[in-house]
Amino acid sequence: MKGTVYKSTGSWYTVKSTEGKIYDCRIKGRFRMKGIKSTNPIAVGDVVNFDLEQTGDATLGVIYDIEERTNYIIRKSVKLSKQTHIIAANIDLVFLMITLNKPKTYTIFIDRFLATSEAYDIKTVLLFNKIDSYDKDELAEVKYLAALYRKIGYTCLGISAKTGRNVDQVKEMMIGRTSMFAGHSGVGKTTLINAIEPSMELKTAEISEQHLQGQHTTTFAEMYDLSFDASIIDTPGIKGFGLVDMEKEEIGDYFPEFFALKQDCKFNNCLHIDEPQCAVKKALEADEVSWSRYKSYLQMVSGEEDTYRFDDYDG
Known part of the structure; x- marks a missing residue:
């Protein structure tokens, strides 16, 4: 059977089948996503395949496969x-x-x-x-x-x-x-x-x-x-937001206003920190790029406080 995960408690999952029925499901054996070391290998929104098994008077689902995620x-x-x-x-x-x-x-x-x-x-x-x-x-x-x-x-x-x-x-x-x-x-x-x-x-x-x-x-x-x-x-309230699998050379690509200027930098691998003829630094000095965004970018590139406690942050 196929369905979508509507709730995850970490050990049990509520799954709505394509027919619209709700099932309590568990993971079959040691289920791991390829290349992802996650505390929750299956998340809300995932499309999964599962079998049904009878346990006493209850019908439970056993998830054996997860379909490729769009994001x-x-x-x-x-x-x-x-x-x-x-x-x-x-x-x-x-x-x-x-x-x-x-x-x-x-x-x-x-x-x-x-x-x-x-x-x-x-x-x-x-x-x-x-x-x-x-x-x-x-x-x-x-x-x-x-x-x-x-x-x-x-x-x-x-x-x-x-x-x-x-x-x-x-x-x-x-x-x-x-x-x-x-x-x-x-x-x-x-x-x-x-x-x-x-x-x-x-x-x-x-x-x-x-x-x-x-x-x-x-x-x-x-x-x-x-x-x-x-x-x-x-979702539960998020206190900190640690970055995952981002190389410092690519972080600037996820700041759209930095990415738009990247082609004008002298070096194609410019980190926008202390390189000469950097288009992002030039735009920053001209107040065409936000200083608060640039400060965030520098902290992310440096890897500072990946699991930040934002209630303690005073910047």
Whole structure:
């Protein structure tokens, strides 16, 4: 039988068959993906082949094969630095949710996420949430960041999951697609999903006033079918985003504005650091390239803090 993984707990998988039936499945033996040392060899969104077996009164599935992925979003496992964690697979669109405070989303996190989505060919939309709660200066900062990323080519949208502002535009982008919502705990992922599909009534939690961070209400990634020809993958809050399998020579290729200038550099293997006649450095000095993006790039090239604790980051 064939089906799509809708939930993964690490040892058991909820699979929806092509006929629309739901099965609890496990992996057959020591299942490993070729070339990937992952804490979760099968991820939500994967298309798998499985057999059924009878265990007492229960019918369980045994996954024996996974079909080739069109893409996946992956990061280094924070606790197991030599392994990776596949967040989800076969994604049409990722919504990266960003908040200025409670919790604060730093540009280093945004840039690492965007570089990874570029590397794995996943379209990403930036959602600046909680705009109903910002003062004049904070709204100006949102406009500045949105202009920065729009200039690069990313779609940016200011929303309020709480009041419903611009939620209809998010919903419109989701039609006919499998979308994933990502971001730190507390940015409002679950609140937004409830606003999009109120009948789901997913559990939310208040921000911790002590640490100004969100509480982890989503324990495992899980896919949901919606009422308007769309599917969503809700994910646990991401604290750090370690890069995977990126050579320092190719990281600049995942910054679209750097890649566009690469051909004008004197050396075709230019790292845009201290090489002469570098087009990226020239554009930087002319304020045609963002200094915050360049700072993120330098940290990524240096391999600094691959598994970053973004709540500790003050840059």
